[in-house]
Amino acid sequence: xxxxxxxxxxxxxxxxxxxxxxxxxxxxxxxxxxxxxxxxxxxxxxxxxxxxxxxxxxxxxxxxxxxxxxxxxxxxxxxxxxxxxxxxxxxxxxxxxxxxxxxxxxxxxxxxxxxxxxxxxxxxxxxxxxxxxxxxxxxxxxxxxxxxxxxxxxxxxxxxxxxxxxxxxxxxxxxxxxxxxxxxxxxxxxxxxxxxxxxxxxxxxxxxxxxxxxxxxxxxxxxxxxxxxxxxxxxxxxxxxxxxxxxxxxxxxxxxxxxxxxxxxxxxxxxxxxxxxxxxxxxxxxxxxxxxxxxxxxxxxxxxxxxxxxxxxxxxxxxxxxxxxxxxxxxxxxxxxxxxxxxxxxxxxxxxxxxxxxxxxxxxxxxxxxxxxxxxxxxxxxxxxxxxxxxxxxxxxx
Numbered sequence: 001x002x003x004x005x006x007x008x009x010x011x012x013x014x015x016x017x018x019x020x021x022x023x024x025x026x027x028x029x030x031x032x033x034x035x036x037x038x039x040x041x042x043x044x045x046x047x048x049x050x051x052x053x054x055x056x057x058x059x060x061x062x063x064x065x066x067x068x069x070x071x072x073x074x075x076x077x078x079x080x081x082x083x084x085x086x087x088x089x090x091x092x093x094x095x096x097x098x099x100x101x102x103x104x105x106x107x108x109x110x111x112x113x114x115x116x117x118x119x120x121x122x123x124x125x126x127x128x129x130x131x132x133x134x135x136x137x138x139x140x141x142x143x144x145x146x147x148x149x150x151x152x153x154x155x156x157x158x159x160x161x162x163x164x165x166x167x168x169x170x171x172x173x174x175x176x177x178x179x180x181x182x183x184x185x186x187x188x189x190x191x192x193x194x195x196x197x198x199x200x201x202x203x204x205x206x207x208x209x210x211x212x213x214x215x216x217x218x219x220x221x222x223x224x225x226x227x228x229x230x231x232x233x234x235x236x237x238x239x240x241x242x243x244x245x246x247x248x249x250x251x252x253x254x255x256x257x258x259x260x261x262x263x264x265x266x267x268x269x270x271x272x273x274x275x276x277x278x279x280x281x282x283x284x285x286x287x288x289x290x291x292x293x294x295x296x297x298x299x300x301x302x303x304x305x306x307x308x309x310x311x312x313x314x315x316x317x318x319x320x321x322x323x324x325x326x327x328x329x330x331x332x333x334x335x336x337x338x339x340x341x342x343x344x345x346x347x348x349x350x351x352x353x354x355x356x357x358x359x360x361x362x363x364x365x366x367x368x369x370x371x372x373x374x375x376x377x378x379x380x381x382x383x384x385x386x387x388x389x390x391x392x393x394x395x396x397x398x
Contacts, residue, residue, distance in 0.1 A: 003088075010087050013113045014080060017139070018073035021080045025264045028077070035074050044071070052178060056128075056156060056207070059175060063106065063129035072107060072135065081260035082267070086170050086228060087113055089256065089272050093226055094118065097166035101126065103215060104172020108136030108150065115140075115148035122147050124162060128154040155214040156207050167215050167225045174229040174240060176206040181235030183364035187337070187347040190289055190318065190366055192238050198342065199246075202239045209243065216247050216277075224276045225249055228258055231270035234289050234318075234366045241285050249275040251283035257290065289366060294319035297326065297372065311380065312356065313372040320368035324360045327353040334385065338392050346392060350385040359384045 011021070022028040036044075043065065051062040066075050076083075087110050094100070094114070098121050102111040105125030115123045125148065127133055133150045140148050153160055182192050182202055203209030219225065227244070231237040255271030294317035315323055334350040346363040353372075359381040361369040373380050 017109055019077045019080055022263050028263050032074050060129055064131035067131040067135050078262050085258055085260045090226055093274050099164045100166045101164040103169040106132050112139055115145045119147055125150045126153050156210045160214050160218045162218055164218055165220045165223045167219055170228040173211050174206055174208050177230055179206050180365050182239045183344050187345045187362045187364055199239055203243055212243055212247055227273045232268045238287050248277050252276045289318035292317035292319050297323040311371045311373045315370045318368050320370040324370050336389050348388045357381050
């Protein structure tokens, strides 16, 4: 299907579901207030907070509520461009698969789109929210689809049935968004040691290991998997990729970063993976930070800032580490380091270089910050330094 035709078809499908595309927060929230009561919004906010802090029962309760007919069109319109991004890539990657499992299908928004366009293929959607699947089954009936059915299964607690040559999963394997992942070996590096115990702990506490094992049990020996999770952060991407590789899933194509807007907010989800069991042309896994928009700092090119209140240089990306390493004749005047559990470290450093003043902060979860100012504005980085140190002290005492 041609790209323009595919996008038009997908947008018509989303409109059929009652979803609308917004580019303005003001317009979206005005629409939201017209369709949802204050009680609906309060209950949704409560379920979101319980989902963030709770267990899988709290996750199920959130998705059950979100499936309400008056709520889901409004709530999932925020994900409009997400559906476009995942739907287009998935359609292009289905290949010749005939028996396809959509794991974590939710309401079936995308599952019904795939089934409508590939009537000669069999689709099975699996989710653990019974309320979501009730909506999905009603939509299948309305569309007259006989090649798509649904099963309510909690894959953390029970096995899946059937056998598939392709498994689709998006935002369903690694839902624990609050989990920071695996720390690097120390604050100076982005590399992760191959620590079996740390990897096993990550897979257990996020539920990733159990879910992946269930999917591999129903995937044909030469089957493929399409996966997309919230793994933009290297600390989550590395253990996720290692979990895939450990189960014999190898890259078929280079991972494709997923970027879209949730109304006005720019979202970077992490890569879209096309995988195959035991691929003969396996590609290497990349455990380096993604390229970012941080600019290199060139000491000779520094000029007087046009805004005296602004730093000469500021970088909050992983590339800040390379810029810090390039500072000549660094003279550290103050520094503090905090050690945490499981090898976690936070380092904050105040110093001078070639007549300039700087603040550098780094931790083992890949956060980097470098701020450079002229000497006359040293109070600015002194204040930054003290703010971070005070935060470290409070956190250490809590």
